[in-house]
Amino acid sequence: KMQNEIIKPAKYFSEVEKSVLLALVEKYKYVLECKKSDARTIALKQRTWQALAHEYNSQPSVSLRDFKQLKKCWENIKARTKKIMAHERREKVKRSISPLINTHIIGKEKIASIMPEQMYFLQSPPEEDSEYQPDASSQVLENGLYERVQQYILCLASIHRRNNLKPEGRVATVVSCKLSSPDRSSKEALQVTYRFGLNTCIKVQLQVHPPKFRSLPMNIYIHCIILSSYGESFVVSNRELCDEEKELVHFPVCEGTSQHEPSCSDVRIAADKNYRSKASQESALKKMHEEEHHQQMSILQLQLIQMNEVHVAKIQQIERECEMAEEEHRIKMEVLNKKKMYWERKLQSITKEWPVSSFNRPFPNSP
DNA sequence: CGCCAGGCTGGTAACGAAAG
DNA sequence: CTTTCGTTACCAGCCTGGCG
Numbered sequence: 001k002m003q004n005e006i007i008k009p010a011k012y013f014s015e016v017e018k019s020v021l022l023a024l025v026e027k028y029k030y031v032l033e034c035k036k037s038d039a040r041t042i043a044l045k046q047r048t049w050q051a052l053a054h055e056y057n058s059q060p061s062v063s064l065r066d067f068k069q070l071k072k073c074w075e076n077i078k079a080r081t082k083k084i085m086a087h088e089r090r091e092k093v094k095r096s097i098s099p100l101i102n103t104h105i106i107g108k109e110k111i112a113s114i115m116p117e118q119m120y121f122l123q124s125p126p127e128e129d130s131e132y133q134p135d136a137s138s139q140v141l142e143n144g145l146y147e148r149v150q151q152y153i154l155c156l157a158s159i160h161r162r163n164n165l166k167p168e169g170r171v172a173t174v175v176s177c178k179l180s181s182p183d184r185s186s187k188e189a190l191q192v193t194y195r196f197g198l199n200t201c202i203k204v205q206l207q208v209h210p211p212k213f214r215s216l217p218m219n220i221y222i223h224c225i226i227l228s229s230y231g232e233s234f235v236v237s238n239r240e241l242c243d244e245e246k247e248l249v250h251f252p253v254c255e256g257t258s259q260h261e262p263s264c265s266d267v268r269i270a271a272d273k274n275y276r277s278k279a280s281q282e283s284a285l286k287k288m289h290e291e292e293h294h295q296q297m298s299i300l301q302l303q304l305i306q307m308n309e310v311h312v313a314k315i316q317q318i319e320r321e322c323e324m325a326e327e328e329h330r331i332k333m334e335v336l337n338k339k340k341m342y343w344e345r346k347l348q349s350i351t352k353e354w355p356v357s358s359f360n361r362p363f364p365n366s367p
Numbered sequence: 368c369g370c371c372a373g374g375c376t377g378g379t380a381a382c383g384a385a386a387g
Numbered sequence: 388c389t390t391t392c393g394t395t396a397c398c399a400g401c402c403t404g405g406c407g
Contacts, residue, residue, distance in 0.1 A: 042395075079399075
């Protein structure tokens with residue numbers, strides 16, 4: 001009975017337990033938050049969750065939980081964080097004052113950083129003005145959403161660059177931006193194409209739909225096609241709820257990446273239903289363990305690489321911002337200098353035509 | 368009563384095998 | 388090679404029971 005009491009997990013996840021879980025999810029985020037759903041990825045996720053649970057349960061001051069519980073807990077944390085951040089964002093947009101809602105989620109930024117693409121539209125809008133000023137057509141969309149979409153594209157581009165999915169190139173110049181002719185059925189669309197370098201472009205289609213099945217006032221569907229120079233195309237289908245009642249914004253990103261997983265053997269995974277041979281079971285088990293070890297190493301390696309890439313991307317981003325600021329400054333200076341020269345020339349011509357001495361002459365027609 | 372964990376359901380998207 | 392269809396995972400949203 002006593003043992004049962006000890007083993008029996010606590011009703012709620014304590015803050016310590018949550019922070020342990022968070023640290024482990026952070027550690028394995030590149031596997032667990034990967035949007036791919038092929039058999040290999042799914043099996044890897046499953047095993048990663050199990051490994052995570054094992055690691056979790058080996059920590060002191062946590063009660064025993066199985067991987068399903070931990071997974072659900074992580075889902076709940078994500079859902080709560082999204083809800084709170086969506087609410088905060090909505091409040092901020094509404095009042096344009098930072099109300100600083102008292103959040104009880106510790107480290108929501110950290111949680112958000114684990115799944116940045118899912119959180120992007122939920123974070124508070126940036127303080128500084130967006131560089132791009134949207135034209136009148138974007139007025140159909142919720143305040144600031146257009147800019148957020150543009151920034152989201154930049155975020156996507158950054159992720160793609162990090163995954164080596166595009167060659168080096170300057171980011172985001174608006175190529176075209178038009179509002180397709182509204183067909184008077186309360187359905188409007190906004191199409192924007194962003195070009196990246198010479199070979200890559202991202203086409204974004206925003207559509208405002210009337211509610212279809214549910215009783216939501218309005219959905220905005222964001223359809224994003226990314227074409228890279230390698231020929232593969234991305235489709236990101238998203239929706240944002242602009243409903244005042246509904247706090248949640250669902251914004252998954254489906255990455256159709258051509259990039260391969262870190263090197264690991266081609267042994268079929270346990271989830272493969274076709275795997276039946278008894279004779280090779282033992283060796284397969286051994287191979288599986290080996291593979292698991294390799295994969296752990298690969299994950300670790302991948303994490304290091306990704307971390308490295310994140311920092312490199314950040315530096316590149318800052319460098320680009322510097323370049324753009326310099327360019328902007330240079331253009332401004334040019335314009336000002338031209339203006340200055342124009343007025344100086346004008347002054348010169350005036351003083352030539354109308355020398356001060358001419359005003360001292362007597363009136364010509366005077367007797 | 369509010370919060371939380373966890374179960375359940377329906378919608379969506381990707382995958383992969385089978386069929387055309 | 389393309390299309391179709393079943394399977395699977397993920398997610399949002401709802402509900403319930405338990406706890407404080």
